[in-house]
Amino acid sequence: MISCMGHILEVDLSSGMITKTAIPDEIYEQLLSGKGLGAWYLYKNIPAGADPLGPDNVLGFVSGALTGTNAPICGRWSIVTKSPLTDGWGDANCGGNFSPAIKKCGVDAIFFKGISQKPVYLYVDDEVCELRDAADYWGLDAIESEAKLIQDNTTGKKPSVAVIGTAGEQLSLISGVCNEGGRIAARSGVGAVMGSKNLKALVLLGSKKIACFDKKTMNAFNKELAVKIKKAYPAGFMKGATYGLLGTVFGKLPINMPLDGSINIGPLSKWGSSVNTVLGVQSGDGPVKNWAGSPKDAKWVSKKYNPDRLFDREIQKYNCYSCTLGCGAVVNTKDLYDGKYEHTHKPEYETVDAFGPLLLNDNLDSVLRINEITNRAGIDTISVGNTVAYAIECYENGLITNQQTGGLKLTWGNHQDIVKLVEMIIAREGIGDLLADGVKKAAEHFGQQTQQYAMHIGGQEPGLHEPRQDLQLAVHFMTDPAPGKHTIGSGIAYGNMALWDVCSWAPVARPENKKKARMPSETLGKASAATACYTMLVDGAGGCYYGQIIGAHNWKLVSYLNTATGWSKTGDEYIEIGKRIQTLRTLFNVKHGVMPASRELPKRLEGKPPLRSGPLKGATIDTKEQAKLYWKEMGCDMSTGAPLDETVAQLGIPELLGRT
Amino acid sequence: MIKVRILPPPGWKAKKLDERYWLELPDGATLADALAAIKMPKLVAKAFFVSINGALARPGDELLDGDSVAFFPIVTGG
Numbered sequence: 001m002i003s004c005m006g007h008i009l010e011v012d013l014s015s016g017m018i019t020k021t022a023i024p025d026e027i028y029e030q031l032l033s034g035k036g037l038g039a040w041y042l043y044k045n046i047p048a049g050a051d052p053l054g055p056d057n058v059l060g061f062v063s064g065a066l067t068g069t070n071a072p073i074c075g076r077w078s079i080v081t082k083s084p085l086t087d088g089w090g091d092a093n094c095g096g097n098f099s100p101a102i103k104k105c106g107v108d109a110i111f112f113k114g115i116s117q118k119p120v121y122l123y124v125d126d127e128v129c130e131l132r133d134a135a136d137y138w139g140l141d142a143i144e145s146e147a148k149l150i151q152d153n154t155t156g157k158k159p160s161v162a163v164i165g166t167a168g169e170q171l172s173l174i175s176g177v178c179n180e181g182g183r184i185a186a187r188s189g190v191g192a193v194m195g196s197k198n199l200k201a202l203v204l205l206g207s208k209k210i211a212c213f214d215k216k217t218m219n220a221f222n223k224e225l226a227v228k229i230k231k232a233y234p235a236g237f238m239k240g241a242t243y244g245l246l247g248t249v250f251g252k253l254p255i256n257m258p259l260d261g262s263i264n265i266g267p268l269s270k271w272g273s274s275v276n277t278v279l280g281v282q283s284g285d286g287p288v289k290n291w292a293g294s295p296k297d298a299k300w301v302s303k304k305y306n307p308d309r310l311f312d313r314e315i316q317k318y319n320c321y322s323c324t325l326g327c328g329a330v331v332n333t334k335d336l337y338d339g340k341y342e343h344t345h346k347p348e349y350e351t352v353d354a355f356g357p358l359l360l361n362d363n364l365d366s367v368l369r370i371n372e373i374t375n376r377a378g379i380d381t382i383s384v385g386n387t388v389a390y391a392i393e394c395y396e397n398g399l400i401t402n403q404q405t406g407g408l409k410l411t412w413g414n415h416q417d418i419v420k421l422v423e424m425i426i427a428r429e430g431i432g433d434l435l436a437d438g439v440k441k442a443a444e445h446f447g448q449q450t451q452q453y454a455m456h457i458g459g460q461e462p463g464l465h466e467p468r469q470d471l472q473l474a475v476h477f478m479t480d481p482a483p484g485k486h487t488i489g490s491g492i493a494y495g496n497m498a499l500w501d502v503c504s505w506a507p508v509a510r511p512e513n514k515k516k517a518r519m520p521s522e523t524l525g526k527a528s529a530a531t532a533c534y535t536m537l538v539d540g541a542g543g544c545y546y547g548q549i550i551g552a553h554n555w556k557l558v559s560y561l562n563t564a565t566g567w568s569k570t571g572d573e574y575i576e577i578g579k580r581i582q583t584l585r586t587l588f589n590v591k592h593g594v595m596p597a598s599r600e601l602p603k604r605l606e607g608k609p610p611l612r613s614g615p616l617k618g619a620t621i622d623t624k625e626q627a628k629l630y631w632k633e634m635g636c637d638m639s640t641g642a643p644l645d646e647t648v649a650q651l652g653i654p655e656l657l658g659r660t
Numbered sequence: 661m662i663k664v665r666i667l668p669p670p671g672w673k674a675k676k677l678d679e680r681y682w683l684e685l686p687d688g689a690t691l692a693d694a695l696a697a698i699k700m701p702k703l704v705a706k707a708f709f710v711s712i713n714g715a716l717a718r719p720g721d722e723l724l725d726g727d728s729v730a731f732f733p734i735v736t737g738g
Contacts, residue, residue: 231713232715260665262714262728263730266714266715500680508679508681550714
């Protein structure tokens, strides 16, 4: 496959042996790169029952099939592993410039197994590939250690670095892996796996060329999208304050309207994902008060979390590799707290909701502080936020005492003590040590009575979007092999994506009564299946979720893939590749004893009992019934969720797993 | 001929769109032509901001093949 490097690096940290291995073309043709290549390798190489924090687990850093070809918005890198949070498939991804750096080393992926006896980092350039002593970096946070690694390894050209912070070193099960000043591939506990291997970082300095079959056409595609994005900025007629009103209107409408993905272009490019905070809370998509509240509990949200408040702090915008959307920025924080941190990445929506409305915290300054310290620690803000929300609700109900908190008053909205609690989680101090492994472990410690406040699916805390509003999202939360992820798909995103332009069997989104949209249906099952397959295709290509939600008619993934590879596959043929990746990820879980149907949403997330106010008043869903209809479309057993033998055979998976 | 995608605003059943929300128009057609083709009265159109590919648009703006037309309720403006 011309746009891939055709090789992987295999690093055995126990023996120190490093091997460059050729990958058959057939693997790329059937699975692309990214999570597809990762699923193939992990299925073959992690023995059933392997301890996620033991030597048999494999940790893979994978690039994408389109990364480096100048295909727009295709610069994501992924980490794949067996998750210590869920004991099943785990993955996380991030942007920046690390993805092309992997391919410039002449490989599509780097897989680690074993455990090093002492802290090490992997260094790769065009001549050298070796493990180096990381003693000088162990104990530093993600930003400090990245800066020092760059300083110590710059020889004319600046290397790209992926690194764990202190949370990963301390094996926090909700830790991630960082690049570029605290950006983080956060989910599935991937940082703890890296820490367990005594692997501090990867430092990449290759300069290999990445090929594209038809560069001229690809450049034209890139330019076409760049022009659209430029015209849509700065969201023209919209101001931050209007998003609360827009959310209120959407929340009150009795119908779900499919919205064209192009309307996401301007807001994402101007404000980034944090624009969704007021829109989400007001419309019912953004959870409040540990998923038990409504906009009535957070009447301040439109004022306090007006996206213009973050926009006004921006000192620098930035783009990921090959992205013209540019949702990221650095914001000034010199005037906050002790002034120790002069700036931080503009927090993503997930972080703002997790430490704002979810905790009834109206103090944006504290969210900015938490954003920086969690980035530095390398810990997942979605998981930490859900875990803090659990702790507060337990405290408010007398299930966690002052003695246990060490004197912290964990009441709703007490931002001073919320910041202190997050610092304790990062440092694993006092009660923080009990919360540092996520909400499932915490609830196991604090007892049965507290389980009702612990929001997780199979051990993974959910992304901050409302399944009670969106049955398709609920199904992805439950059925994806890495559960609880908001980036697999949702009903809202489905309308944006216009997937029916890619996949002949994907149903066209129609306006629908909200109550009816919460009822299980075969149409929704098809939409969920098409979405899951498309998302896997995007991951295999190294694409970004924000490319997806501006619509397939704007971000033309199928055309980009054909242009990069010289293939002439149809949308349906590519969707089949996505289905193969998703099936292989599901088979990984089956191999490791995690049956898809064994996972379930917390009762609260299904509206049991229903909320009494707000846009979701009275809303309940039946995720399990809808999951069966998704599995039917995916060729899985409708009672267990496991892929049927005939599906696995039809996708040619046994033959692929037989290849070396 | 060109094809543009039009996702109708809430509560409005647009005519002449195919089942995937595409509308065929002659080369050089404007936004006003498109709104006329789907039989949207000017008064209704004025209740919304109309965008082409996510950018605020005016009735005289020319449409190109593959463009997306979308609507925002005017209450959100300001």
